[in-house]
Amino acid sequence: MDHAAIPGEWDLHFGSVWKELQRTLQRAGAATAVLLDTAGNAVTYAGEEPTFDLGTFASLAVGDYLATQEMALLLGEESMQWVVHQGIEGGVVLAPLHPLLVLAVIFDGRTTLGLVRHAMRKERARLEEVTRPLLGLLERQVLEGDFEGSEDGYDVDRIIDDGMGRLFGPSA
Numbered sequence: 099m100d101h102a103a104i105p106g107e108w109d110l111h112f113g114s115v116w117k118e119l120q121r122t123l124q125r126a127g128a129a130t131a132v133l134l135d136t137a138g139n140a141v142t143y144a145g146e147e148p149t150f151d152l153g154t155f156a157s158l159a160v161g162d163y164l165a166t167q168e169m170a171l172l173l174g175e176e177s178m179q180w181v182v183h184q185g186i187e188g189g190v191v192l193a194p195l196h197p198l199l200v201l202a203v204i205f206d207g208r209t210t211l212g213l214v215r216h217a218m219r220k221e222r223a224r225l226e227e228v229t230r231p232l233l234g235l236l237e238r239q240v241l242e243g244d245f246e247g248s249e250d251g252y253d254v255d256r257i258i259d260d261g262m263g264r265l266f267g268p269s270a
Contacts, residue, residue, distance in 0.1 A: 111235065112142070114228040118221065119144035122201075126217035127209035129188075132202040133195075133229070134160050141199070148204070159202050163192045180218075184211050193218055195226050196233060 119131040123145045130145040132152070140156040148155065163181050170178040181192040188206035191214050195201050201222070205214045 111228065111231045115225075115232065116142065116144055118225050118228050122203065122217055122221040122225065125221060126203060126205065126214045128203050128205040128214050128217070129208070130204040132156065132159075132204070134163075134200040134202055136160055136164065136198050136200065145204075155202075159190065159192055160200060163194070163200050180215065182211065182215075191215060191218060193222060195222070195229055198233060199229055201225060 115133065119133065119142075123129075123131050128145065130143055130148055132143040132148075132155070133141040134156050135141055138157040138160040140152045143152065162183075166178050166181045170176070177194070179193065183189045183191075188204070189211065190202055190204045191211070193201050201218065203214050203218055205211070
């Protein structure tokens with residue numbers, strides 16, 4: 099496999115993801131959009147820099163989202179389309195993009211929950227579309243990658259970390 103070709107493809111698709119996150123924020127009037135993976139990691143964000151620990155937020159948000167999905171199954175629903183936390187001054191809306199990705203939009207008093215949900219509803223399909231190639235590239239790298247040198251011959255964690263690092267920079 100030509101490993102040199104992958105970073106350029108990652109960069110191309112990542113730019114599209116970031117633009118769509120920005121577009122969602124602009125339409126919603128929200129502060130920050132965070133793309134999360136279902137392992138509890140913040141993949142990237144757009145908008146205002148969070149004033150809280152992003153890793154902690156990612157873990158809590160994904161845990162909440164996954165718990166809500168299990169509750170949906172108990173209630174006979176296939177899934178919940180939204181997880182909403184609204185406080186006095188703002189909140190967060192969580193929505194799935196793929197089985198492996200969740201979008202979190204954080205908002206404050208500059209906008210309303212209704213406007214955030216409207217924007218997410220309008221932009222969700224486009225975000226699903228632009229994130230799909232990233233999942234495909236990661237899968238291709240895992241399936242066709244160089245697995246030599248790992249204890250079991252399939253050092254998938256290293257390959258995923260390397261791919262995500264090239265895409266989003268080293269993790270903190």
